[in-house]
Amino acid sequence: MKEELFVSGRHIPNIDPYLSIWHWEIPVYLFLGGLAAGIMFFAGLFLVLGREKEMETTVKRAPFLVPFALVLGLLALFLDLKHQLYFWRLYTTIRIESPMSWGAWTLMLITPLSIVWAAGYIKEAIPGWDWRFGILKQFEALVIKYRKHLAWAMMGLSLILGVYTGILLSAFNARPLWNTSILGPLFLVSGLSTGLALTMWMSKSHSERKLLSKIDIVLIGVELFLIIHLLMGFLAAGMVQVEAAQLFLGGEFTVSFWVFVIIMGLAFPVTLEILELFGYKIPIWIPSLLILFGGLMFRMIMVEAGQITRFLY
Amino acid sequence: MRYAMAIDTAKCVGCGDCVVACQTENNVPVGYCRDWIVENVSGSYPNVEIELRSERCNHCDNAPCVRCCPTGASHIVEGGIVKVTHNECIGCGACIESCPYDARYSHPDGYVDKCTFCDHRLAKGQSTACVSVCPTSCLYFGDLEDPNSEVSKALKNRSWKVLAPEAGTKPQLYFLT
Ligand code: SF4
Numbered sequence: 136m137k138e139e140l141f142v143s144g145r146h147i148p149n150i151d152p153y154l155s156i157w158h159w160e161i162p163v164y165l166f167l168g169g170l171a172a173g174i175m176f177f178a179g180l181f182l183v184l185g186r187e188k189e190m191e192t193t194v195k196r197a198p199f200l201v202p203f204a205l206v207l208g209l210l211a212l213f214l215d216l217k218h219q220l221y222f223w224r225l226y227t228t229i230r231i232e233s234p235m236s237w238g239a240w241t242l243m244l245i246t247p248l249s250i251v252w253a254a255g256y257i258k259e260a261i262p263g264w265d266w267r268f269g270i271l272k273q274f275e276a277l278v279i280k281y282r283k284h285l286a287w288a289m290m291g292l293s294l295i296l297g298v299y300t301g302i303l304l305s306a307f308n309a310r311p312l313w314n315t316s317i318l319g320p321l322f323l324v325s326g327l328s329t330g331l332a333l334t335m336w337m338s339k340s341h342s343e344r345k346l347l348s349k350i351d352i353v354l355i356g357v358e359l360f361l362i363i364h365l366l367m368g369f370l371a372a373g374m375v376q377v378e379a380a381q382l383f384l385g386g387e388f389t390v391s392f393w394v395f396v397i398i399m400g401l402a403f404p405v406t407l408e409i410l411e412l413f414g415y416k417i418p419i420w421i422p423s424l425l426i427l428f429g430g431l432m433f434r435m436i437m438v439e440a441g442q443i444t445r446f447l448y
Numbered sequence: 449m450r451y452a453m454a455i456d457t458a459k460c461v462g463c464g465d466c467v468v469a470c471q472t473e474n475n476v477p478v479g480y481c482r483d484w485i486v487e488n489v490s491g492s493y494p495n496v497e498i499e500l501r502s503e504r505c506n507h508c509d510n511a512p513c514v515r516c517c518p519t520g521a522s523h524i525v526e527g528g529i530v531k532v533t534h535n536e537c538i539g540c541g542a543c544i545e546s547c548p549y550d551a552r553y554s555h556p557d558g559y560v561d562k563c564t565f566c567d568h569r570l571a572k573g574q575s576t577a578c579v580s581v582c583p584t585s586c587l588y589f590g591d592l593e594d595p596n597s598e599v600s601k602a603l604k605n606r607s608w609k610v611l612a613p614e615a616g617t618k619p620q621l622y623f624l625t
């Protein structure tokens with residue numbers, strides 16, 4: 136039986152014929168959030184493990200980028216808003232049921248924490264740095280004294296942030312491509328991997344890079360596994376989910392997904408990282424850049440494709 | 449009280465009067481609408497069937513748009529009507545993404561807008577704009593909890609369906625088949 140749908144008299148901008156309310160801003164917001172979570176998690180982890188000497192870039196240098204990433208992420212979120220004058224309304228309520236709400240609050244907590252963390256290392260990064268005011272000096276001493284506690288808080292919050300970047304999408308039952316609980320862990324792992332990629336790129340120590348790259352290989356493996364899982368889950372589910380998966384398996388997004396995300400963003404850089412472990416000389420910026428690019432493309436494609444998927448009636 | 453609407457798909461002729469009445473009554477900007485007509489054609493010639501549906505927000509009992517709103521701008525008022533407070537809405541678009549029926553739109557002024565079941569008219573004891581103009585009287589509106597309301601009576605004697613019940617939103621538009 137053939138079925139056709141006509142909606143007469145409806146050509147609402149950004150809604151018809153396909154929903155396209157979220158453009159580049161939300162994917163960039165999710166990407167930067169995941170990136171920041173990745174850097175912070177490993178900074179906290181290696182401090183708690185007491186290895187800040189060998190893992191200098193991870194613990195002390197890369198975290199300087201985090202406040203910038205988070206502020207840019209919030210800026211992207213702000214640009215997505217269409218009623219911007221009322222932005223402050225986000226911070227006059229906490230609505231537990233709304234991922235958008237608790238995500239905005241998580242960012243509100245984690246951004247100052249990342250600034251405090253970076254401030255604790257600024258003297259080591261910029262020799263001759265002077266805080267000028269006594270109170271700032273006291274504060275710094277406090278930060279250094281309680282660094283381990285901060286590290287734990289940062290690890291916890293960065294995991295929440297990383298998972299949140301996936302849950303923001305997966306909480307929408309109305310969009311079958313997003314409505315899967317794998318998206319939370321998947322975006323977390325992808326965020327951790329992009330964080331590692333940037334840290335590796337900045338690091339000058341061979342042994343540090345080697346360790347980070349080993350972790351990254353495992354993460355990318357997990358990511359590929361989760362993506363296969365995601366597609367299998369869709370294919371085994373109802374009609375709307377099957378159609379969602381088909382966007383990547385022969386449909387509109389097949390080429391962009393497999394070429395940009397799977398091959399260029401995951402398979403190729405992980406191969407380079409493995410070759411490097413076996414002693415081949417590979418400029419680190421190549422896998423790092425590819426992983427970052429793949430992470431961004433993944434979010435762009437998921438956001439755009441998800442909006443096309445819907446219930447049929 | 450639980451407001452709901454029943455739409456007789458056998459009586460609807462798809463004239464679009466309800467759409468225009470709503471646009472006029474609610475000052476909907478040009479190019480936008482809060483209700484619309486769907487023509488669902490099925491079968492192949494010569495066994496073709498057509499179903500006409502006047503659709504709008506379902507004022508869901510389990511409304512995902514209200515749950516996902518970060519500011520509380522989307523909320524539920526007396527009778528289960530789902531509304532948006534314009535000057536609390538930040539225009540994040542989450543509620544638009546969450547609606548399985550694409551019943552919401554982003555108003556050119558920035559906030560999100562949608563059908564209100566004409567609650568300003570209900571307050572005056574009138575029916576909604578779409579119901580009051582329908583030339584075939586195929587729209588029935590009222591309180592589901594009142595067995596004598598138009599909508600309860602319409603649902604009692606006919607078979608009906610709701611749209612995408614599997615989305616779990618408990619929609620409150622009932623399509624008489
Ligand atoms: S139809 Fe859409 S906008 Fe209306 S209450 Fe249901 S989910 Fe919300």
Ligand code: SF4
Pocket residue numbers: 516517518519520521522532536537538539540541542543544559560
């Ligand atoms: S667009 Fe407005 S009404 Fe919709 S979820 Fe965002 S703040 Fe709430």
